[in-house]
Amino acid sequence: MENRILGIPVSPLAHRRWLHFRGNRRGWYSLWIFLVLFTLSLFAEGIANDRPLLVRYDGAFYAPVLHDYPETTFGGEFETATDYRDPYVADLIHEKGFMVWPPIRYSWDTINYDLTRPAPSSPSFENWLGTDDQGRDVLARLIYGFRLSVLFGLSLTLVSAVVGVLAGAVQGYFGGIVDLLFQRFMEIWSGMPVLYLLIIMGSIIEPGFFSLLFLLMLFSWMQLVGVVRAEFLRCRNFDYVRAAKALGVSAHVIMRRHMLPNAMTAALTFLPFMLAGAVSTLTSLDFLGFGLPPGSPSLGELLAQGKNNLQAPWLGIVAFLAIALTLTIITFIGEAVRDAFDPRKHVAAPVTQGGPIAEKLAMGTSPDTSEEPGQ
């Protein structure tokens, strides 16, 4: 019997988990919604942009999204990059060709100078979700902001996972004094006031995507250490690890080949929740103004604008809905992953070793009322 996930042959255990994950409809659909939104947002430049996707002018094709053309290309007067939103330029192009616009004719930093009402202006046919207090299109900023948040969250999760797994592996495998010192270090390190530190660092160095990633990573790697360390401590005494030692296999190979796969199960379960945590951390920093550089499209900044402009409720409502939806979807995916990896949810064979059944028997309770697994 062959088990495959997306055409890749896998072990039956992984296959069963995959089926379980798919069986959780809420998580499965959330994953699809997330993937679709994320993929779309990756091509945000093609959805919300202040340049047309394609220009036909004088018998030639131009792709302004990919390349800057000076206005003179289209018969204008200036050597500077073309402003396609300028009615004069648009007329020039329409004379000798046409433009194909993306559905939203604003980029994240495009300011709409033609507003009929003072910014922040309410939703209209031109700006579907209105504009913010600087006259920028909210929907465009939302799309770019979602992309930035998710990308940041994914990078932070990935980097912290790698560091956390490594640290946990070393502690768990070597144990003893290494473990002791590392644990004490982590206790002190986790006692640091992260937010204050970020605020102080933010005033010394210019906060950018990567410097913020690095600063947050300094503290977020500890989330995974506990589970990975526990898994390694457990595996250390497994017979197959002992057998590998008896074969003379070196420590790092044992860790990588024999123990890491076990720990990955636990780590993988945590990842979606770490992602949700990373997204909300970035949002909260942006909200407070200590996050990404001013002007960057960000959900937190939108939320702050909503707070400052209570007379323009679309700002706050849009930001709230976007953040709530993102976090909910990620959490649903996380729950589905967690349940798929939960051995209690799929008993392979009748367990007849006493254990929990024996306990429940002694207590006179029914064995099938198992409690909900905690997070």
Added chain:
Amino acid sequence: MSVPVLEVENLSVDFCLPGHTVHAVRGASFSVAKGETLAIVGESGSGKSVTALSILQLLPYPMAQHPSGSIRLRGEELMGAPEHVLHHVRGGAISMVFQEPMTSLNPLHSIERQVGETLRLHKGMSRKDARARTLELLELVGLPDVEKRLGSYPHELSGGQRQRVMIAMALANDPDVLIADEPTTALDVTVQAQILKLLKDLQRRLGMALILITHDLGIVRRVADKVCVMNNGEIVEAGEVAHVFSDPSHPYTKALLAAEPKGEALVLHPDAPEILRGEDIRVHFPIRTGLFRRQTGAIKAVDGVSLSVRAGETVGVVGESGSGKTTLGFALLRLLESHGNIQFEGQDISGHGIGQMRPLRKDMQIVFQDPFGSLSPRMSVGAIVGEGLSVHRIGKSREEREILIINALEEVGIDPEARHRYPHEFSGGQRQRISIARAMILKPKLVVLDEPTSALDVSVQAQVVDLLRGLQEKHGLAYVFISHDLRVVRAMASHILVMKDGRVVESGAVSEIFSHPQQDYTKELFRAAFETSRF
């Protein structure tokens, strides 16, 4: 014949797994009367435990289903009974004792609380009454110093004592039927005998019906009145114990009765070279107390053991759990830090570090007890068996290694095609063969066998013993054979060490020690293992 207390008729159990259904039990029927002992015997996977659990409907429903069957307790139908009825039956009229006393007791509750809880739940006793009854029960099961033990936690008790507490809990509500699922399997032989004796005594005194689930025919012969032999979910033979044992009719029963490790150690070449020599080996684990973790004492896991193993020889190390025999095995292979002199082929290895040991690892290998834990579940069989080859750079090319892996698997009687599959697809015996292949592929000179047959069914045990002996003959291997099972040791070893509390109590040639044990401890051990009289 008296009226049966519990009748089970045409019981079937199906497990509905995604994609397929497993018929775990098919049409089992049996009954047991007051004061009678029924043994359900079979190898692992035969459905004996599932049968027992379905009496109380403790299976993971709705995954498990009963397509047919009737379970009657004193004429009252339990199959499909509402939950509140079953609730009263469980731990009330029918109670159960499980195999693993380590996990069956809650480690965070005191003995008094665990036993008292059942009393207070089922009988609504007051705290004071429950305490008195708990004392009475614990005295009944022969726990020493009962008064003092009430406040103890499970980890403070030995395995046998824990099992006694479990029995006390099961007896708390004067059950009519006691189901004991492998109650002694996890215990040492001498303790086994005590627990079985206790169960029989209690049965006589309280007049319960006892259903004993076991794989051990020796226990069945000594304890049970009636026996049901199960194979593949079906009861293949049932009847009076004496009759079934003396005149088995079903071929499976015959095979089961005949399956006992047989044969004896190979004749040793008189001038076979000494492979391993250990002198005064000591492994002490420090006990540290206080703020500064000062060493205040030591657990002497192995305390001054000497032994010598020659090429082609098997040295048996026997003893009960906690006697230090496994620790000794690890120390001999330098997998554990030890004191004392260890010589491997005349070379002193007692001070060797990991790096110095690596080239020697090829020549000294180990096979573990648990065939389920000793194979990495995420590696294919070929990768598991071939791992040592790359470490020791044996075989130049991938193809050459592949051939070595195929040969090693063929040698242990596993189809070489199996190398592309994963361990969980194999039975316990096959897995043990795979771990033997992993050790043998390096062509070692010495193999430490740490209880290699203990987790296997009897029929498979005999096969593994034959395999090991065959390999020894072919390659002139030296074995250190660690086991608590004296029958297997007798079939394998020529020399034997009897260990207790880290020390060697008695040692010598197998033929001598088995016929004339000198020390009291050895005598007691042998009596517990080979006694056949009924309790």
